Every structure is written in C-alpha cells, then in structure tokens.
Amino acid sequence: MITAQHLTKRYGDHAAVDDVSFTARPGRVTGFLGPNGAGKSTTMRMLCGLTAPTTGQATVVDRPLRSMANPGRTVGVLLDASAQHAGRTGREVLSLSAQLMGLPSSRVGAVLETVGLTDAESRKRTRSYSLGMRQRLGLAHALLGDPTVLVLDEPANGLDPAGIRWMRELLRGFAADGGTVLLSSHLLREMEAVCDDLVIIGGGRILAQGSASELLSGPSTRVRSVDDRALTAALTAAGHTVERTDEGTLATAASPEEVGRVALAAQVVLTELRAATSTGLEQLFFDTTAQHGREGIAA
Known part of the structure; x- marks a missing residue:
C-alpha cells in the first residue's frame, strides 16, 4: 500500500x-x-x-x-x-x-x-x-x-x-x-x-x-442542435465545459434539464438530447483539469 x-x-x-x-x-x-x-x-x-x-x-x-x-x-x-x-x-x-x-x-x-x-x-x-x-x-x-x-x-x-x-x-x-x-x-x-x-x-x-467506476459514472449529457457553435457558447457562458465527441455530438457534464434550459434561453433548437451512461476518462480528465492545463493558463 x-x-x-x-x-x-x-x-x-x-x-x-x-x-x-x-x-x-x-x-x-x-x-x-x-x-x-x-x-x-x-x-x-x-x-x-x-x-x-x-x-x-x-x-x-x-x-x-x-x-x-x-x-x-x-x-x-x-x-x-x-x-x-x-x-x-x-x-x-x-x-x-x-x-x-x-x-x-x-x-x-x-x-x-x-x-x-x-x-x-x-x-x-x-x-x-x-x-x-x-x-x-x-x-x-x-x-x-x-x-x-x-x-x-x-x-x-x-x-x-x-x-x-x-x-x-x-x-x-x-x-x-x-x-x-x-x-x-x-x-x-x-x-x-x-x-x-x-x-x-x-x-x-x-x-x-475515487474508484474508476464511481468517477466515470457521473452525470454527462450528449446533445446535437441546429447551431452547435451558438449552443457551445451558451453552455460555456453558463459555466459548463463542452467537448465534441467522436460521434459528432456535444458532450457536457451539465444535466439534460440544464442543457435544455440553456438552449431555450439562447433560442437554439435541439435535435438530440440524452443522458450518457458513462463519462469516459478523457471527458472526466478535461472537465476536471480545464483550469490547470495550458489552455486554462492561456485563457
């Protein structure tokens, strides 16, 4: 140990x-x-x-x-x-x-x-x-x-x-x-x-x-819209980290309900909104360390 x-x-x-x-x-x-x-x-x-x-x-x-x-x-x-x-x-x-x-x-x-x-x-x-x-x-x-x-x-x-x-x-x-x-x-x-x-x-x-199973089972949302750039900007302004996944959706730790509220306020039409079953280590890593990597320092 x-x-x-x-x-x-x-x-x-x-x-x-x-x-x-x-x-x-x-x-x-x-x-x-x-x-x-x-x-x-x-x-x-x-x-x-x-x-x-x-x-x-x-x-x-x-x-x-x-x-x-x-x-x-x-x-x-x-x-x-x-x-x-x-x-x-x-x-x-x-x-x-x-x-x-x-x-x-x-x-x-x-x-x-x-x-x-x-x-x-x-x-x-x-x-x-x-x-x-x-x-x-x-x-x-x-x-x-x-x-x-x-x-x-x-x-x-x-x-x-x-x-x-x-x-x-x-x-x-x-x-x-x-x-x-x-x-x-x-x-x-x-x-x-x-x-x-x-x-x-x-x-x-x-x-x-913590255990990998616990950390990787945290809340995560996948979303598509008619204007992903505007949705990304709105979610980021609301304090949420957003990444584009390999499948072309946007991924965020925000709940589906919160994503829906942000999209409504930004007047962005959603074409897909669902909770993901697993965060994935890459997403967890970037969400957790966003303010401590080079991108965070540069910002």
Whole structure:
C-alpha cells in the first residue's frame, strides 16, 4: 500500500505540490493523472524518497521508503526509462542491481524473460536501445527485487500497440496477485482500461479521486442542435465545459434539464438530447483539469 498524507513541496514561494493526500491499495491499479506541471512527478519523487517533502509524509507498506535498508525488495520504481548507463549492457545493468539487493543471478534472466527482452538484446549496450526496449529494461529493473509495490511513470511510452497490451496484462496480473500499482500516464484510453482507482491532480492539488467506476459514472449529457457553435457558447457562458465527441455530438457534464434550459434561453433548437451512461476518462480528465492545463493558463 502507498499512502500520501498532506504532502507539500515548496520551492521558495511556489508550491509545486500542495497538501496532497491519497492511498493506493493492494490488489488494485491506481492511476495518477494530471496535465504537465500539475505536480505528478514531484509527488512520485516524494513517494519514492528522492525528494524530501516540505511538510507531510509518504509511506510505502506503512514505512517511509528512506527507512528501508533494501527498498528494491519492497518497491519497484520506474520514473525515467532513459536513466541507464549508456555504456553498459542491459544484462549488466540488472546484474549490478541484483548484487546490490542480494539477489541470485538467476533473477536477472527471469525478469528479462518477463519483459520480453531476448538474450541477444540484453547483451547490447543500452545506448543502442530503442525507447521501447529501454521501457522494458526499466520495468525489468522495477520487477527485479520481486516487490509488492510498483511506482511507474509513463511505462508504456515508446511501446507499440502489442507492447501496450502486454504492459496492461502484466500490471493487471501484478495487481491480481495482491500487488499495489501506482501508474502515471497521458495515455487516457489505456488508463481507463487498466485502472481500478483514479487520482487526478492539477495545480499541485488533488482535484478528484475515487474508484474508476464511481468517477466515470457521473452525470454527462450528449446533445446535437441546429447551431452547435451558438449552443457551445451558451453552455460555456453558463459555466459548463463542452467537448465534441467522436460521434459528432456535444458532450457536457451539465444535466439534460440544464442543457435544455440553456438552449431555450439562447433560442437554439435541439435535435438530440440524452443522458450518457458513462463519462469516459478523457471527458472526466478535461472537465476536471480545464483550469490547470495550458489552455486554462492561456485563457
């Protein structure tokens, strides 16, 4: 289990992370989402003991990571797949870490097989690795100590569709065996497919958190009209976020009744109005973080 309790990190007058609290539970994959600059990386670094919080506490399996004599045996971390010694082979990278953690050399071969790196690939220097191969090596490193907790930042970056599907199945299997996974990624459709719980951060603060099923079942409306531009402007003026869906309708978190009232006041004729059965992670993300992304900053 991972627990963040009132984590705050200040750099001078700037609060990169401001009073962040959440829990990632065993047997579940917890998605940690937010726009660039939201405080995700700083929070994950505090969880992993790489950055000291200004206030608050982060624990993994009820202990601060810095207090563990051999943390790699409890927590597997992948924050930057490119952070590998370019002159060493993939097998050498893993072998050195195995020695530091007191692991048998057989563990290196086991994790290489798990992540799908061949013997020939493992004997190449990491400078020649593609981004996808670096991700697989980074995940092998995270799994090396047979941990019960994984903290992963963009682990699917650079993987092809088959690799992304493989990653999803691996993480779901890890959680099904009782492991805890904290996963950060901008691949929203993939996060929707793999995550049991969601934590959304923006401007250094938690904006929403809970089970994926609860957050994604919130009210949402799909609407068409004879003048979608005018309807969008009217809904936006009323304080509602509006996005166009792949099917060509407008999507908003406003209730159907509220959409009808706004359309009537704006004298816009509606041709379709219905409640959606699911919000969808992409819509939830943009609705929740609208004021914290680059578009919100520019506005």
